[in-house]
Amino acid sequence: MAHKSILVVGGGVSGLTAAVEASEAGSEVYLVEQKSYLGGRVAQMNQYFPKLCPPNCGLEINFKRIKQNPRIKFFTLAEIEKINGVEGDYTVTVKLNPRYVNQNCTACGKCSEVCPAERSNEFNYGMDKTKAAYKAHEFAFPMKYVIDGEACLGAECGKCVAACQYGAIELDMAAKSFDLNVGSIVWSTGWEPYDATKVDYYGFGKHQNVITNVMMERLAASNGPTAGKIVRPSDGKEVKTIAFVQCAGSRDENHLPYCSGVCCMASLKQATYVKAMYPDSKVYMFYIDVRAMGKHEEFYTKVQDDITMIKGKVGEISEDPETKDVIVQVENQLTGEIMKETVDMVVLATGMVPATSNVPDAIAYDEDGFVVSDPQQLGIYGAGCVKKPLDVSSSVKDSTSAALKAIQSTVRR
Amino acid sequence: MDEIKEVSLEMREYIISSGAETLNWCMQCGLCTNLCPYRQVPGELSEVFNIRKMQRQGQLGLEGFDDESVLFACVTCGMCQSNCPRSVEIIKNVRSMRNTIVGAGILPGHLRPVAGSLHANGNPWTGPSEKRADWLEGLNVPAFSEDTEYLLYVCCTSCYDTRSQKIAKSVVKLLQKAGVSFGVLTGEEKCCGETIRKIGDEELFAKLAESNIKLFNGKGVKKIITTSPHCLYTFKQDYPELGGEYEVMHYAELLSSLLKDGKLSLPGELAKKVTFHDPCYLGRHNLVYDAPRELLEAVPGVEFVELDRAKNKSLCCSGGGGRIWAEVPFGERFGELRINDAVKQNADVIVTACPYCITMLDDACAGLEKGDVLKVMEMSEFLCESLEK
Numbered sequence: 195m196a197h198k199s200i201l202v203v204g205g206g207v208s209g210l211t212a213a214v215e216a217s218e219a220g221s222e223v224y225l226v227e228q229k230s231y232l233g234g235r236v237a238q239m240n241q242y243f244p245k246l247c248p249p250n251c252g253l254e255i256n257f258k259r260i261k262q263n264p265r266i267k268f269f270t271l272a273e274i275e276k277i278n279g280v281e282g283d284y285t286v287t288v289k290l291n292p293r294y295v296n297q298n299c300t301a302c303g304k305c306s307e308v309c310p311a312e313r314s315n316e317f318n319y320g321m322d323k324t325k326a327a328y329k330a331h332e333f334a335f336p337m338k339y340v341i342d343g344e345a346c347l348g349a350e351c352g353k354c355v356a357a358c359q360y361g362a363i364e365l366d367m368a369a370k371s372f373d374l375n376v377g378s379i380v381w382s383t384g385w386e387p388y389d390a391t392k393v394d395y396y397g398f399g400k401h402q403n404v405i406t407n408v409m410m411e412r413l414a415a416s417n418g419p420t421a422g423k424i425v426r427p428s429d430g431k432e433v434k435t436i437a438f439v440q441c442a443g444s445r446d447e448n449h450l451p452y453c454s455g456v457c458c459m460a461s462l463k464q465a466t467y468v469k470a471m472y473p474d475s476k477v478y479m480f481y482i483d484v485r486a487m488g489k490h491e492e493f494y495t496k497v498q499d500d501i502t503m504i505k506g507k508v509g510e511i512s513e514d515p516e517t518k519d520v521i522v523q524v525e526n527q528l529t530g531e532i533m534k535e536t537v538d539m540v541v542l543a544t545g546m547v548p549a550t551s552n553v554p555d556a557i558a559y560d561e562d563g564f565v566v567s568d569p570q571q572l573g574i575y576g577a578g579c580v581k582k583p584l585d586v587s588s589s590v591k592d593s594t595s596a597a598l599k600a601i602q603s604t605v606r607r
Numbered sequence: 608m609d610e611i612k613e614v615s616l617e618m619r620e621y622i623i624s625s626g627a628e629t630l631n632w633c634m635q636c637g638l639c640t641n642l643c644p645y646r647q648v649p650g651e652l653s654e655v656f657n658i659r660k661m662q663r664q665g666q667l668g669l670e671g672f673d674d675e676s677v678l679f680a681c682v683t684c685g686m687c688q689s690n691c692p693r694s695v696e697i698i699k700n701v702r703s704m705r706n707t708i709v710g711a712g713i714l715p716g717h718l719r720p721v722a723g724s725l726h727a728n729g730n731p732w733t734g735p736s737e738k739r740a741d742w743l744e745g746l747n748v749p750a751f752s753e754d755t756e757y758l759l760y761v762c763c764t765s766c767y768d769t770r771s772q773k774i775a776k777s778v779v780k781l782l783q784k785a786g787v788s789f790g791v792l793t794g795e796e797k798c799c800g801e802t803i804r805k806i807g808d809e810e811l812f813a814k815l816a817e818s819n820i821k822l823f824n825g826k827g828v829k830k831i832i833t834t835s836p837h838c839l840y841t842f843k844q845d846y847p848e849l850g851g852e853y854e855v856m857h858y859a860e861l862l863s864s865l866l867k868d869g870k871l872s873l874p875g876e877l878a879k880k881v882t883f884h885d886p887c888y889l890g891r892h893n894l895v896y897d898a899p900r901e902l903l904e905a906v907p908g909v910e911f912v913e914l915d916r917a918k919n920k921s922l923c924c925s926g927g928g929g930r931i932w933a934e935v936p937f938g939e940r941f942g943e944l945r946i947n948d949a950v951k952q953n954a955d956v957i958v959t960a961c962p963y964c965i966t967m968l969d970d971a972c973a974g975l976e977k978g979d980v981l982k983v984m985e986m987s988e989f990l991c992e993s994l995e996k
Contacts, residue, residue, distance in 0.1 A: 394920065395642060395690065441636075446692035482636045507692070509641020523646060525637040525659060532640065532657070 196282040197377040198222060200600045203274055204549075206234020207249075207586055208382035208578025210256045211593035212600065216380075217265040221601055224374055225260075225268035226288055230340040231330045232257065232268065234384050238317060238331075238408065240415040240422075242586055243463040244493035249586070250333055257335045270336065275371060277379065277556040281573030281603050286374045292367035294341035299362040301329060301337045305354035313345035315419070318412045321427070322419035327354045327363075332417040341365070378573045378603035380596050381557055381565055385546040385579040388443040388450055396442060396542055401513040402428040403520050404540045406442070407460050414467040424471055426539050428518040433475060435537040436468055437522050439508045440481040444545035452562060454545030455583035458485045461543050462497040469500050477501040478535060480508045480524050504533070511540055546583045573603045618668030618707070625710070625809075627703035632693045633662045639687030639697060644923045645680070650939035656680040658687055658697060665704050672704050675715050679705065682930045682941075683805050684923035685891040698805070701928075705807025717932050718806055725811055729797035729818075731932075734767035739794035742772040746779055751790030751826055757861075758828045759789045760842075762835035763798045764962040770969070771962045777987035778834050778858050784994055785862065785871040789832060796822060801841035801888075806929040813849070816841075820851035830854045832861055834987075836888035836895075836961050837927070843893070857889055859960050859986060863898035866905055875996025878908035881989070882954040884945050884968065885921035886961035899960050899986055906993045912952045914945065922948075924971075926963030942971030950981055960986040 198221065202213040205227030213225040231237070236249045260266050269290060276287040295305075311326035326345035329337075341354070341363070348365065349355075355363045387408045390398035398404045403426050405413070416422035424433050438461040443449040458481065465477045479501055486494035505527040512521045514536070522535045548563040558568040565576030577596035578589040623630055640659040645652065656677055664672035672678060681701045688697045708714075714722055724733040742765070751758045759782065765775040782789055800815035823831075831853050833839040842855040865871040881903055889895045896918045904911050916922040925933075925941040937943075945968060949957040957972075959965060968983045 441692070447694045448690060448692065482634065507636035507638045507641070509638055509643075509646070523641045525640045525657070527635060527637055530657075530660070532646070 196604070197284070197375050198604045199224065199376045200378050200380065200604060201226065201284070201286055201374060201376040202380045202382060204234070204382040204384055204578075204580070205229070205232040205268065205270070206382065206384045206578070207236040207253070207256075208384065208580075208589045208593040209234070209380070210253075210260070211590045212380040212382055212577050212597045213266055213268070214256055214259045214263070215594050215597040216601055217263050218259070219597070219601055221265065221604060223266045224376065225266060226272045226274060227268065227270045228273050229330070230270050230293060231334040231336070232260075232270065233333075233335065236586060237333065238411060240411045240418070240467065241463065243459045244490060246463065246466065253333070253335070271340070274554055277554045281571075282377050282606070284376050284379060284573065286376060286379070287371055288374055289369055289371045291369050292343065293338070294343065294346070294363065294365055294367050295339045296362050296364055296367075297338075298360040299338040300360055301339060303329065303339070304357040304359070305339055305341075305363060308353040308357040310351065310353065311345045311347050313342045318419045319406070319409045321409060321412060378575070378600040380575050380577050380593070380600050381580060382577040382593060382596070383549040383553070383580045385583070386549050388544045388547050390442055390542050390544045392449060393443050393542070395510045396439065396508070397511045397513065397520075398542055401511065401518075401520055402426075403513070403518055403538065404511055404542060406542045406544045407457065407464065408544070410464050410467070410541045414464070424468060426518070431538065432472060433468060433538045434472060435476045436478070437508075437520075437535060437537045437540045438465065438477070438479040438543060439511070439522070439540055440479065440543045441507060442542035442544045444543075445482060450545045450547065450562070452583070453485060455485065456585045457543035457545060459490055459493065459585065461541065462486065462494060464541060465497055465501045478504060478522075478537065480504050480506055480522070482507050546579055548580045550580060572606075575599045612669045612671055615668035615670075619666060622665050622668065622700070622703050622707055625703035625706045627665060627700040629694070629696045630662065630665050630700050632695045633666065634693055635659060635663060636692060638690060638692060642686050642690055644682065644684055644686060644925070644941050647922060647944055648939045648941060650936060652676065652680055652935070652939065658701075661704065662695065662697065662700060665700055673708050678708065679715050679718070679806070679929060679933070681928050682923050682925050683928035684887040686920075686923070689891050689919065702805055702807055706809050709807035710809065714806075714808070717934065718929055721806075721929070721932055722803065722808055722811060725798055725803055725815065729815065730763035730767065731798060731802065732763055732767045734763070736794060739766050739796070740791070742766055742775050743791065743793070746776060748779055749790045750793050751828065753827050755790035756788040757790075757830045757832050758823070759791050759832045760796065760799070760834070760838055761791065762833070762838055762962050764966070765834050768962075768966075771965065774962055774965065774985045774987055775834055777985065777991040780991050780994065781862060781871070781987055782832070782858070785865045787861070787865070792822070799838040799841045801837040801845070802927075802929055802931075804841065804845065805927070812845075816846060816849050816851065820846060820849055823851060823853065828853060830856075832856055832858050834858060834962065836886045836893060837963065840888045840892050857893070857895060857960070859889070859898040859902060860895055862990070863901045866902060873902075873906045873990055873993040875906075875993040876908040877906050877989070877993055877996070879955040880910045880912060880953060881956045881958055882912050882914050882949050882952055883917070884914065884924065884949075884957055884959040884964060885918055886959055886964045887921065887923050887927055889960055890921050891919055899958070902986065902990060903958060906990065912954055914948045914952065916948070924959075924964040924967035926961075926967040931963050931966060937974050940967070940971055940974070942967040943975055946971045946975050946977055946981065950977055954981060956982045956984050956989065958984050958986050958989050
């Protein structure tokens with residue numbers, strides 16, 4: 195029998211788009227998200243390029259569309275265990291992990307206040323901590339607290355249970371699995387930043403003032419670990435000289451053989467954060483080639499006047515053990531000059547890795563992990579960065595087209 | 608900027624035909640130049656030697672890559688090559704560029720006696736070939752035959768140099784102790800040819816290799832243990848295409864597996880702080896990192912510390928690519944950085960596993976007058992001390 199509903203896996207901007215577009219065309223949609231909130235990596239961004247506006251309004255609009263739309267049912271803290279079937283008739287097993295907080299939660303925060311346990315805050319890429327009972331971030335949707343089962347001290351502690359006047363804490367909540375029957379699947383699980391410790395000559399994880407581009411987004415964000423002040427991790431000092439190091443893993447056969455496509459624009463954008471906060475700062479960008487495609491040329495032309503662009507792939511990054519300043523070794527390819535620049539902080543432009551390290555067999559992907567459309571298997575469609583490196587607006591367009599393909603799969607005869 | 612020189616596509620094609628097949632893969636990002644060990648030292652050569660630029664000159668067939676001091680400066684440590692984003696075989700390109708000069712009979716002055724001795728004596732150290740086996744005296748090692756499992760192939764350096772002979776003797780003692788069935792050649796073998804090939808003399812390399820292959824095959828050699836990682840490299844990488852296919856291993860690899868099997872034990876306590884200098888040809892070129900560490904840590908009393916630059920990031924001693932014969936001013940030698948690093952780690956002993964590294968580190972340690980706080984030892988020597996204690 196043919197099912198008319200669509201499953202969207204991944205609740206980032208791609209999944210949100212596919213879910214909303216398909217449902218607004220009349221389809222029943224299930225949206226499954228692994229984290230405790232919707233919005234994905236975009237929720238962790240400070241600003242979009244090239245408009246330099248925050249992502250929250252776009253996300254809010256999508257959340258509103260979901261709230262108003264009875265045809266979308268979403269699950270957070272959920273993952274896909276199994277996919278069986280063919281186009282028009284899939285049975286998908288979904289595992290729902292415990293939030294330990296039920297629908298009674300009003301996000302008053304009393305549980306967090308009394309919670310004695312702490313956990314590393316992955317929303318801020320480990321740059322600060324939250325309590326074990328925490329709110330994922332300021333604009334979390336659904337606006338509910340969540341308890342980190344690994345950090346929580348358990349029922350013996352139980353302080354949150356006593357503090358919650360709404361009876362919203364359930365420390366004995368268990369994982370459960372259930373099946374969904376759907377006609378087609380949109381796979382939009384997004385991306386992860388490349389593990390910068392693998393590019394060992396750049397010293398990430400060893401030198402405190404070498405950070406990654408995704409961390410820079412959090413440092414610049416007003417709801418980030420420094421409340422939006424861009425300062426050095428080692429001593430909280432203002433950043434007067436900074437180096438953006440491009441292709442930290444991308445375009446490299448030892449790491450990611452492909453161009454991640456967005457990092458040049460991301461670094462140019464982040465250069466504007468630094469310049470806005472510290473107009474006298476010296477900003478370097480070291481690159482192999484600047485890839486600001488299509489209409490982004492204008493942004494590139496504008497920003498490059500304010501910063502020092504140097505063509506050359508950075509070699510070793512070392513640290514002054516006294517000052518914790520970082521020293522960037524590079525050759526200027528236009529002049530042949532071998533430079534050793536000392537800067538306050540380095541931002542590694544780490545690339546995008548498709549989030550397909552642990553996917554059901556039904557999902558086909560290429561040697562780099564990007565989801566590919568299998569012409570033999572209609573009914574499952576990749577969308578967004580899990581398919582190829584994309585910026586936000588391109589992900590939105592790609593997901594809209596994936597929604598159309600998914601709808602076709604539910605009505606094909 | 609440099610003055611514009613004439614582009615010669617014919618020269619480029621000639622370089623590529625000499626083996627630099629990946630020359631045009633280079634996108635001129637410059638990572639190689641910045642990871643190059645020359646960036647770690649001061650001096651004139653550090654200022655002029657730029658491996659990225661050398662690739663460019665090769666791509667354009669520009670004259671200039673043939674400046675002797677630059678062309679023969681590369682130590683072939685492989686730091687650039689193992690990290691190159693385009694997997695350019697940089698060392699092969701260097702070899703090919705050198706070959707365009709060396710093949711025409713022009714060799715830098717300091718390398719002429721090396722090539723001359725290889726032609727005349729089959730070794731680069733002007734040692735008479737009839738004295739090649741002299742180091743064996745009193746060791747009771749059988750000649751390789753069908754009855755012995757392994758051929759122990761000893762590097763020319765350890766056959767002739769009195770300091771280095773100690774390495775060969777120590778390796779023999781360890782193998783005997785572990786009950787390995789092995790034999791040696793008794794002077795009829797020639798230099799493996801690794802270094803002369805890196806210097807760019809393809810013809811001489813082929814002559815040496817073919818002679819060895821004929822000898823090995825004639826004697827029924829199947830498995831080879833080398834004392835030097837350079838011989839290891841060339842037997843594994845260069846010999847198969849010339850008809851020499853063997854199972855080849857560095858003695859460290861064999862000893863570490865014998866240790867795990869319980870066939871080798873290192874009972875004597877050596878209460879020392881020990882660090883290890885990864886030879887480029889054992890590490891980056893052959894990916895053997897764990898075996899020497901396992902062996903050293905198996906010695907009772909050893910406290911093992913890593914150098915700042917270790918394993919795949921190890922800093923070259925500067926003895927590869929023919930540089931063991933180069934005159935480098937004191938203060939500009941890579942080996943000095945290794946000695947200083949070991950001293951900084953408060954190590955009592957810096958151990959390595961290559962005869963070239965031993966030569967370079969010994970020189971550096973003596974030059975820096977650190978002999979009173981740091982001892983340079985080849986791994987087999989260190990392990991033998993434990994055996995004999």
